[in-house]
Amino acid sequence: MPRLEDSLELGGLTVPNRLYRAPLLECAGTGPDAADRLVADLEPAAEAGAGLLCQGATIVREGPGGCAAPNMTYVDDPDFVSSLSALTERVHDHGSRVAIQLEHGGLRSMETWNAAYRAEHPGIEQLAVSDPPLPLRLADRVGLLSLSPHVMTTAEVYELAADFGRAAERAVDAGYDVIHLAGANMGIVHQFLSPFYNRRDDEFADGVRFLELVHDEVRERAGDVPLVTKVPAETEVPPVIRRRLTHRDAVGVCRRLADYGYDALVPVNGTVIWDMSIVRGEFPSRAWDDETFEDAYVGTFGGRLRRMLVELGNRAESLVFGFESTWNADLARDVRRVVDVPVLLEGGVRERGEMDRLLGDACDMVGMARPFYAEPRLPARLLAAGSGTDDRDADASTRVDPGTRTVCESCNNCTVPQAVGAPGVCRTPSVLRRAGELRRRGAYETAGRNPD
Incomplete structure (x- = not known):
């Protein structure tokens, strides 16, 4: 069975180990300091030994x-x-690999839900795969959303796919090692795949066709760069919504994409709207009570009543989507049985022993996102936990320190302020105290590794 420290072949790329920092909102923008902000966010994980960022x-x-x-x-x-x-260049200096996740929000974009953004850009439309489904139209009617969709023609879908290819070409020229498509979390790629959103009557009625077209555009413009995508299963959607991607559907999509030429897949469970199914955990009371963000919340959500309704919805979601360890593992395991490319697992991975048990069973690589807000150098202590162990037949729980767990509490106090443009950082004192104690004990120190 593979270990976390073992290398992995991803397309034609060798990744030095099987631990990756999953995509996060860096909120770096596109200004003159964007590159510096991204370096500050990502380099610590590379320096601490993450195989892929x-x-x-x-x-x-x-x-x-x-x-x-x-x-x-x-x-x-x-x-x-x-x-x-x-x-x-900084990531490569530490011997790590770096991916860029390409996205377009479609109906999830800020012009749908952010009142302040809408006021700054009057008349702006959302790219749409089809006419918005009834639940979103009802939300628009009662004032919870602001819909003005532009349903793409067939020619416009081709042009959007070309935009993904052009972005991939620019990224490869800048030194990125992997192209990662944001194929889930209700972005435009998810909307093509989802029968909830996709009611087209052209070739793209089969949403996988859009991902095939993006694959072709990336290959034509960016060459053989490893190409990865998330794939959603809408398993958490309420039963009243019958048009959905089932677990079985998601496995079938993954099989088709692997056969078509995708180099790795990231299967994830979720719903058809933007909710806590992708950030399971506690209700972020500290973030909602923070007076620093109160005026920004009111402006973003369009008034105090709508701000209150969003908070109430967030509270209700937390009751449905409490934290669940490795919540995508069953889906990833079923995908891994039918594809011959690496399967990446993220979502609720929090402990080193868990990772070793999952590798070679449910996945080929394991990733985390929110824990990096509290522990930017987290890979150092997770990888150190397995150092010096070479008995691959031993039970994983005996090979590693069972106490090697991230300090993240999945409290989500890091996520809500991002809706108003605040950077992604841990804001929970108890978590920061534990990270500080570990730092004082030298848990994040590493001798590094030689770059290739």
Whole structure:
């Protein structure tokens, strides 16, 4: 069975170990300091030994529009993307690999839900795969959303796929090692795949066709760079919504994409709207009570009543989507049985022993996202836990320190402020205290590794 320290072949790329930093919202923007902000966010994980770092969702075409949250990074401008070589070079200096996640928000974009953004960009439309489904139209009618969709023609879908290819080409030129598509979490790629959103009557009625087209555009423009995508299963959707991607559907999509030429897959469970199914855990009371963000919440959500309704919805979701360890493992395991490319697992992975048990069974690589907000150098202590162990037949729980668990409490106090453009950082004192204690004990120190 593989260990966390073992290398992995991803397409034609050797990744030095099987631990990756999953995509996060860096909120670095596209200004003159964006590259420096990305270096500050990602380099600590590379220096601490992560095999692969995934820069969070970046928008493939010129704005305004398409961003799912404030201060996301656009990668439509070649000169700007070229400046991101400052990040890729620093990551490579530490022997790690770096991926860029390409995205367009479609109906999830800020122009749908962010009142302040909408006021700054009057008349802006959302890219849509089809006419919005009834639940979203009802939410628009009662004022919870602001819909003005532009349903793409067949020619416009081809042009959007070309935008993904052009963005991939620019990223490879800047030194990125892997192209990662944001194929889940309700972005535009998810909307193509989902029968909840996709009611087209052209070739793209089969949503996998869009991912095939993106694959072809990336290959034509960026060559044989490893290409990875998330794939959603809408398993958490309420039963009243019958048009959904089932567990079985998601496995079938993964099989088709692997056969078509994708180099790795990231299967994830979720729903058809943006909710806590992708950040399971506690209700973030500290974030909602923080007076620092109160005026920004009111402006973003369009008044005190709507701000209160969003908070109440967040509280209700926390009751449904409490933390569940490795919540995507069953889906990933079933995908791994039918594909011959690496399967990456993220979602609720929190402990080193868990990782070793999952590798070779449910997945080929394990990743985490929120824990990196509290422990930017987390890989150092997770990888150190397995150092000196070479008995691959031993039970994983005896090979590693069972106490080697992330300090993250999945409290989500890091996530809510991102809706108003605040950076992704841990804001929970008890978590920060534990991270500080570990830092004082030298848990994040590492001798590093030689770059290739």
